[in-house]
């Protein structure tokens with residue numbers, strides 16, 4: 001199990017109690033809780049001294065704080081779709097166990113923890129010519145270890161795909177959805193081929209392209225989203241270019257950007273306009289071992305990686321941790337929570353940063369949301385109001401703040417010259433209507449306000465500015481019952 005050293009604290013405490021009683025100390029005689037002798041620090045073969053698996057990355061995602069709130073749950077399944085898995089003892093007990101295996105290969109291996117769609121067999125490792133390369137030995141177990149480190153009580157479904165078996169990609173996605181995985185972690189992106197070719201174009205010196213050759217993968221990703229799942233992929237190719245890359249950029253996939261240890265965009269982060277949020281990836285080309293990510297290796301050891309694949313898998317882990325606490329949320333709602341609780345938000349709340357998107361994910365911020373915040377709750381910030389003259393009247397500018405975590409796609413602000421909840425002429429009835437409208441709308445505006453964020457608004461009103469105005473603020477989005485009313489004294493607008 002990951003972080004087994006935490007669990008070892010318990011027997012130590014028991015030992016201390018036992019010792020206390022052996023010495024004839026009753027409970028009442030114990031002035032303080034006995035201080036346990038410190039455990040020797042656990043050794044991680046292959047890790048630099050003082051390093052623990054995924055350490056700074058987990059800190060950056062605020063996972064240790066989040067674990068005090070929630071650690072996942074065994075019924076929540078994450079599919080880790082990569083190029084070949086080797087088991088690590090730290091993942092003992094973390095793997096999904098198929099309650100009803102239906103596949104069996106010629107060696108009688110079943111789809112117990114997943115399936116190898118590249119070779120259509122039950123052995124999940126890569127057995128090709130590069131089997132001993134560090135990459136094929138370590139990568140899949142490393143990213144699986146990331147998910148387990150973030151969401152230790154969730155379960156990992158291991159699925160293998162390859163760039164030699166092009167159908168394996170959509171088959172793995174379909175299998176994950178069919179077998180109950182909610183989060184699909186797909187660190188590697190599918191790469192399109194030329195017509196009639198078996199080799200990805202990128203391997204032949206041609207850049208990423210819309211994968212017209214693999215319509216089934218595109219359909220499967222869409223179907224996964226429609227089924228309520230969420231797919232995570234890292235952006236682009238870790239070469240720091242500005243690139244368009246499908247399927248990462250598609251609506252059905254969360255495109256994860258890459259941060260370094262200091263929380264800035266990694267030097268290999270792609271400059272991609274479609275990045276949604278970011279997670280730790282490390283930094284390339286530095287001699288400092290603290291700038292890379294250290295984690296599980298394929299020889300029951302520990303090793304390091306840096307890359308968009310790491311960011312993708314951490315993000316999938318955060319998604320699993322948060323979603324397993326709130327399984328009632330839709331995939332779109334989870335996405336809003338992840339975006340709106342991310343840290344280091346772009347200066348313009350509605351314009352994601354091209355490398356880091358809406359910021360670096362925070363597991364703790366997402367788990368800290370209160371029931372009261374699971375709503376849309378848009379209010380006018382009263383002291384934000386400014387008045388200026390405009391043609392035919394005056395313009396009111398102000399700030400809207402959404403106190404709920406759900407995005408308000410259409411927040412409405414209406415300005416009145418009187419209290420819109422009260423009659424101006426209370427003697428008037430249906431039979432004897434009163435005078436013309438007196439309490440009337442002076443203007444209105446509609447805008448979007450992200451959950452937990454602010455938006456500016458400008459409302460043009462006709463005529464002279466009254467001394468007081470009344471505001472109504474509400475959301476036009478479905479399931480938005482809240483309304484806020486506010487009366488504001490207006491200063492005289494400056495003369496034009």
Ligand SMILES: [Ca+2]
Nearest residue numbers: 116119123124
């Ligand atoms: Ca195999």
